[in-house]
Amino acid sequence: MNFDDTPQEAEFRATARAWISANAPKQYEDELRKSSLGRTALKSADILEVAKAWQKKKADAGWACLHWPKEYGGRGSSPIERVIWQQEEGPFGQLSRMFIIGHGMCGPTMMAFAREEHKRTYLPPLASGEKVWCQLFSEPAGGSDVAGLRTRAEKDGDDWVINGQKIWTSGAHYSDYGILLTRTDPTVPKHKGLTMFFLDMKSPGVEVRPIKQASGASDFNEVYFTNVRIPDHQRLGEVGDGWNVSLTTLMNERSAIGAAVSTGFPELFEYCSSLMLDDGPAIEDRAVRSKLANWAVKASGLKYTSMRAISALSKGERPGPENSIGKLVAGSMIQDVATYALDLQGASGVISGEDAELAGRFQAMLLRAPGTRVEGGTDEIMRNIIAERVLGLPGDIRVDKDVPFNKIPTKGRG
Amino acid sequence: MNFDFSDDQKQLRDQARKFLTEKCSPKAVRVVLDGKAPYDKELWKGLAEMGFLGVAIPEEFGGAGAGHLELCVIAEEMGRANAPVPFSSTVYLAAEALLIAGSDAQKKKWLPAIASGEAIGTLALFEGKGNPAPNNVKLTAANGVLTGVKKPVPDGAIADFAVVAARIGSSGRDSDISLFLVDLKAGGVEVKSLTNLDPTRGQAEITFKDCKAEPLGAAGEGWSILTQVLDRAAVLCAFEQVGGSDRALEMGRDYALDRIAFGRQIGSFQAVKHMLADMYVSATLARSNSYYGAWALSTNAAELPEAAAAARISATQAFQHCAKNNIQVHGGMGFTWEFDCHMYYRRANAMALGLGSLSYWEDQLIDRMRKKNAA
Numbered sequence: 001m002n003f004d005d006t007p008q009e010a011e012f013r014a015t016a017r018a019w020i021s022a023n024a025p026k027q028y029e030d031e032l033r034k035s036s037l038g039r040t041a042l043k044s045a046d047i048l049e050v051a052k053a054w055q056k057k058k059a060d061a062g063w064a065c066l067h068w069p070k071e072y073g074g075r076g077s078s079p080i081e082r083v084i085w086q087q088e089e090g091p092f093g094q095l096s097r098m099f100i101i102g103h104g105m106c107g108p109t110m111m112a113f114a115r116e117e118h119k120r121t122y123l124p125p126l127a128s129g130e131k132v133w134c135q136l137f138s139e140p141a142g143g144s145d146v147a148g149l150r151t152r153a154e155k156d157g158d159d160w161v162i163n164g165q166k167i168w169t170s171g172a173h174y175s176d177y178g179i180l181l182t183r184t185d186p187t188v189p190k191h192k193g194l195t196m197f198f199l200d201m202k203s204p205g206v207e208v209r210p211i212k213q214a215s216g217a218s219d220f221n222e223v224y225f226t227n228v229r230i231p232d233h234q235r236l237g238e239v240g241d242g243w244n245v246s247l248t249t250l251m252n253e254r255s256a257i258g259a260a261v262s263t264g265f266p267e268l269f270e271y272c273s274s275l276m277l278d279d280g281p282a283i284e285d286r287a288v289r290s291k292l293a294n295w296a297v298k299a300s301g302l303k304y305t306s307m308r309a310i311s312a313l314s315k316g317e318r319p320g321p322e323n324s325i326g327k328l329v330a331g332s333m334i335q336d337v338a339t340y341a342l343d344l345q346g347a348s349g350v351i352s353g354e355d356a357e358l359a360g361r362f363q364a365m366l367l368r369a370p371g372t373r374v375e376g377g378t379d380e381i382m383r384n385i386i387a388e389r390v391l392g393l394p395g396d397i398r399v400d401k402d403v404p405f406n407k408i409p410t411k412g413r414g
Numbered sequence: 415m416n417f418d419f420s421d422d423q424k425q426l427r428d429q430a431r432k433f434l435t436e437k438c439s440p441k442a443v444r445v446v447l448d449g450k451a452p453y454d455k456e457l458w459k460g461l462a463e464m465g466f467l468g469v470a471i472p473e474e475f476g477g478a479g480a481g482h483l484e485l486c487v488i489a490e491e492m493g494r495a496n497a498p499v500p501f502s503s504t505v506y507l508a509a510e511a512l513l514i515a516g517s518d519a520q521k522k523k524w525l526p527a528i529a530s531g532e533a534i535g536t537l538a539l540f541e542g543k544g545n546p547a548p549n550n551v552k553l554t555a556a557n558g559v560l561t562g563v564k565k566p567v568p569d570g571a572i573a574d575f576a577v578v579a580a581r582i583g584s585s586g587r588d589s590d591i592s593l594f595l596v597d598l599k600a601g602g603v604e605v606k607s608l609t610n611l612d613p614t615r616g617q618a619e620i621t622f623k624d625c626k627a628e629p630l631g632a633a634g635e636g637w638s639i640l641t642q643v644l645d646r647a648a649v650l651c652a653f654e655q656v657g658g659s660d661r662a663l664e665m666g667r668d669y670a671l672d673r674i675a676f677g678r679q680i681g682s683f684q685a686v687k688h689m690l691a692d693m694y695v696s697a698t699l700a701r702s703n704s705y706y707g708a709w710a711l712s713t714n715a716a717e718l719p720e721a722a723a724a725a726r727i728s729a730t731q732a733f734q735h736c737a738k739n740n741i742q743v744h745g746g747m748g749f750t751w752e753f754d755c756h757m758y759y760r761r762a763n764a765m766a767l768g769l770g771s772l773s774y775w776e777d778q779l780i781d782r783m784r785k786k787n788a789a
Contacts, residue, residue, distance in 0.1 A: 001483060001709045003415050273787070283784065286777070293776035296783065297728040301699030304417070304706045311417040322702070325695045380684070386694055387687035391667050394682040 003307070005084075009314065012081050016088045019061060024092045025054055032091040036361055037262050037334055038215060038368030040094060048174060051095040055129025065103050065127040072111065072119055073127030079313040101170055102126050102133030106179050109249045110198065113236035122177065122198075134175035134201070136166040136223060137246060141410070143168070144381050146181070147190045147243060148400075148408075151225060153182035153197070160184075160197065160235070162205075162228040168375070172208045172221040175201050179249065180230075181242050186406040193405055194242030199230045215367035261330040264337035264365055265299040268292070271341060271358065282344060291340060298333055302326055321390040327372075328382040335369035338362045417705060419487060426480075427487035433464055434495040440754045446498035446614045447757060452572050452607075453616070458499045459531050467505060468529025471513070476526030482646075486653045486708045493654030493733075494661045496757050498614035500534045500569035502654065502768070506647040507568075508535025511577040511593065515631030515639045520595060524575060536573040538564035538596075538620055539640065545774035546644060548591050548637050553622060555580035555594060558629075560602075560622040568768060570618025571607040573598055577643075578627060579636055589634035594627035602626055612764035614757065644769055645722035649707035652729035655765055656704050659697040659729070662736035662758045666690055666743040673745075686743060693736045700725075700732035720786055723779035730766045730775070737762035 005013055028050060031042050041047055058064045059073060066082045068074020077085070086093055096103075107126055110119060125131040142148035151164025162182060172178070178201050185193035201208070205228035210218040237245040269292060275282040282288045305326070309319035341362035342349035348356075352363035373379050387393040400408045419427070437460050445451055461467050470485040471477025478484075485505070492501050509528050512521055512535075527533035541564055544550040553562025560580055567576065576596050583590040598605070602625030610617040631639045667690055670681030680686050707725030710718040737758040741748035748755040766772060 001417060001419060001705070001712060003417060003709070005415065009415070269783070273784070283780065286773075289780040290773060290776045293723075293727060293779045294731075296779060297703055297724045297731075298699060300706065300724050301703045301728055304702035305698060307415065307417040308702060308705065311415050314415050315418075322698045325698050328691075329695060329699070380688070383688040383691040384684070386691040387681075390694060391663075391687075391690055393667065393670060393687050393690065394679055396684065397678070397682065 006314065009080060009084060013084050013088060016063070016085050019063065020088055020092065023057055023061070024089075025050060025095075029091055032094045035091075035094055036267055036365055037264065037338075037372065038217070038364035038366075039361060040097065047095070048098060051098050052129045054092065054095045055099060059124075059128030064129070065107065068107065068111070068123070068127060072107075073124035080310065083310050083313060098132060098171055098174070099129055101135050102131075102175075105135050105249045106133040106177070106198070109179055109196070109236060109245065112248050113196070113245055114198070115233065118198075118234070126177075131176040132171060132174055134169050134172045134178040135249065136169055136172075136178045136180040137249075138168040139165060140167050144378055146246065147194065149181060149183060149194070151180075151182050152186075153184050153195055153230070155184075155232075156229075158232050159229045160195075160232065162197075162199075162225040162230060164225050166223040166225075167211070167220075169208075169221045169223050170219060172201065172223050173210055177201055178223075179236065181246050183405065184239055184242075187404050188240075189402055190400060190405045190408065191243045192240055194246070195239050196236040196242040196245040197230045198234050198236060199228070203228050203230070205229075214370060215364075217368070261302060261326045262334060263295070263299045263302065263330045264334040264341075264362075265295045267361065267365075268295065268337050268341055271362075272344070275344060277344070288344070295333060295337060298329055302329055321386075324382070324386055324390065327376065328379055328386070331369075331373040331379060334365060334372060338366035338369055342366060417709065419483060423483055423487050426484055427491060430464075430466065430488045430491035431494070433460070434491050434497065438495040438497050440496075440757070443496050443498050443614055443754075443757060449613060453500055453569070454498045457497065461499065461501070462529065462531025465529075467501075467531055468525070470505075471509060471525050471529050475521050476529040478529075482650075482712045483708055485650060486704075486711075489650045489653035490657035493657030493761075496614060496658065496661075496761055500536070500572060500615070502615075502647070502651060503536040503568040503573065504528055504534050506650040507537035507643060508573075508575070508577055510646045511537065511630065511639065511643045514642055515593065515635070516595075520628075520630065524595075527574075533574045534569060534572055536567055536569050536576050537643065538567045538570065538576045538578040540564065540566060545770040546640070548588050549586075551579050551581050551591055553578070553580050555582050555592060555627065558627060560594060560596065560625045560627045563619065563621045565619035566608055566610065566617035567620050569616050570620050571605055571616050575599075576620070577630055578622070579640060580627075582633060588637035591636035591640070592633050593630040593636040593639055595630045596622070596625060596627045600626065610764065612760040614761065615764065641719075645718055646711055647769055648722040648726040648775070649704065649711045649718075651765060651769060652700070652704040652707055652725035655729035655733040655762070656697065656701050658758055658761060658765075659693075659700060659732040659736040662733070662740040662755075662762075663690065663693045663697055665755065665758075666693065666736075666740040669744050680743075689739050689743065693739055696732040696735045700729040703728035717786075720779065720782040723775050723782055726769065726775045727772060727779060730772055733758075733762040734766055 028042055062075050065074040066077035066085050070076045126133055137146050139149045141150050153160045153162050178199055180197045180199055182195055183193050184195040205226040207224040209222045211220045212218055272282045272288055305322050309323045312319040345357055352360045356363055388395055437457050446454055465478045466488050468477030469480045470482050473479035512524055541552055575598055578594045578596050580592055580594055581590055582592045604621040606619045608617045608619055670686050671679055673680045704725045707721045710721035741755045744755055747753050
């Protein structure tokens, strides 16, 4: 048992470290290091521009999308090299956030289902960050129940005509392309009537409206489609096979190993280490220490769970299912941590923004936190996944499984 | 990076599981649970023959000379099987204290006897209520003679020898405490069995009346040695707790698959599925923290104090969580003496206290994290 690199891994790490040290935008390092959930903007620059510049620089030197094949703009690296890169990129990895959906989900789906000429045209600029992609799955009528989506695609000559509405689309407002899941046949059961496409987000009839979140910020959008035309050659997979295509996308979403999950613990520990309460230093208070210790072991448990998965990759093995706990644990933990940090501030905890403690770091975290327990699979969906796929418990009883989609009730009451 | 046990170590785990599945069935555990024997002597003998008791004891002292990682995988299986033997007191506490502080003669006398299953050892630290702290040690040592009362002493009623924490001064410093070795069969002690939460592992009260004892380690070094012993035992116990957590989770899962209510497997209800998923989360966090503890223990890393405390807390929480919810999944049947659920519930709650309470270890963890940050 050890944490050492193999000689090849060490060599790769040294090369990556040297390149990052010589090329990363160091002027933003401090700000990026201090960013936390709900607060990632840069004060002195537009984070999108900084992120795009960094991504392009990486791509030009062969450091973008490491695990992709070279012909599509990647490096052809092994999974463990990708992890080592993430470790070395450190705070600058924050700049990859706007590309996560494109690189992690759209790219792999294109690679699996798009025509070769499309792969060669669209994937390299996606890898280099020159083009940004989004994923258009969720709808007002289908969140956790994605297959309940209602956006229609109807064949018209060599085109498909799209009408409907998507929601919770991250980054749609700055995206150039998107992958889109639609319903092509409402007369068959819901999983069987879906078809996947990719489209130019500047197509006529696409309208992007930002959602003002409960936190006040706008990271997500509604996207409306009114008679949007998509040529048939931009279809991904067979007509009616969209559900299987989307599973490829979603599996990629959940397989991001080694990506640091944010728990809020390091921030809270640092805060408590210097905080004075009415009767002395917070860190010497028994109640505070007990809370900290409980979160400390969750944070370290997640860290070493991830190390176990990385070890499997290093040996060329498939990681076990244990990594599936990360989002579930971290999501509710960061919410609890933020709540507690405010509790320690007493009445003044109510103040947010620049006038607050630590310029409102924990207030911003608190307001953003509910979203982390919903996006990318709610806590409840994550528990279902663990129960069914890891523990082998039965799937939920699905009353709409064999019912034609257009016969499924759409209202709970009345 | 290879943050995992080696193939040989995993093979040893499989071997231990196979052995314990055969020799330590729930039925065998019940013989001790029902008070028909103080511990499972046959199993103890078998563990010695398999080389498990001395796995981390060097060959020159009669052991297998493997190491702590090997001991960790065996500990996991001992916890999984709920083994009713004095393994933790003898192997994690007594043997580790001897390995850390014993003279050559002391090691030669006791370690081979431990490895062969002839001697049961324990640590006599606690004196009634309270957690590990120098101030809680009242038993005195003067001129090689101990006077005072220790309780609870794990496996005290069946132990052949004990490592005893004793007071040699009253300066208020850690150096007031020394450790001593006592041959419990040589007179000067009164031993009384105590009823306890987990009858498969006994607890005793030992009264030392002008009892002869020899020093273990240098005078005044007792507390520092004890801290090291408790850290090592925390990691090893964590593996038992991880093994117990996994078994309790499996029992709950299996019952949820078998039991039909309202015309469905109860494991198809989300309330039950989510309870089991949360048990899996706790058990996984505990396992990963324990692996880190194992790494620190096996490399004698500077991180051991912090890693041991984290493993201790995480594994204690997981075992308590899995054991209590295993009963909940079983419903009324889980609350019967006949079903095995309560054996894990008892073991989980007894283990949560054995090396000091959860709140004690929480406090330790924060102290140790602060020390690391200050360094």
